Amino acid sequence: MSRTYLNKQYQGGMTAAGWLIIMAIVLFFMYLAIKLVPAYMEYFSIKSSLKSVAEESTSSTSKSDLKRYISGRFSVNSIDVVETDDVEIKDVDGGKALYIEYENRIALFGNISALLEFKHEEPLN
Numbered sequence: 001m002s003r004t005y006l007n008k009q010y011q012g013g014m015t016a017a018g019w020l021i022i023m024a025i026v027l028f029f030m031y032l033a034i035k036l037v038p039a040y041m042e043y044f045s046i047k048s049s050l051k052s053v054a055e056e057s058t059s060s061t062s063k064s065d066l067k068r069y070i071s072g073r074f075s076v077n078s079i080d081v082v083e084t085d086d087v088e089i090k091d092v093d094g095g096k097a098l099y100i101e102y103e104n105r106i107a108l109f110g111n112i113s114a115l116l117e118f119k120h121e122e123p124l125n
Contacts, residue, residue: 036114039104042081043118049073050087050098054122059095061124066098090121097123
């Protein structure tokens with residue numbers, strides 16, 4: 001009989017406990033992705049809404065018209081995490097810009113939450 005079969009250093013593979021640990025880590029990150037990805041998708045929807053409003057507006061467009069355009073975009077895209085009043089119209093070099101800054105708190109499990117902070121500025125044409 002060969003000595004390689006009796007020597008433990010040639011045996012390989014993971015134990016059941018090792019597989020459980022790996023699976024727990026993978027499942028944890030999948031759970032985080034499932035909980036956090038919708039918030040980022042909503043942010044990109046807000047960003048595209050502001051971009052489309054900025055493209056169809058100019059620096060001389062009134063604030064009430066801008067708010068109305070933003071409200072319409074938010075309504076069409078079913079954005080409810082922010083209000084139209086959360087969008088500021090800032091004076092920047094060369095004109096005006098739409099600016100939004102908001103936080104989104106997502107409950108993960110128990111008393112543990114994730115706090116996501118978003119901000120975006122879109123210059124008006």
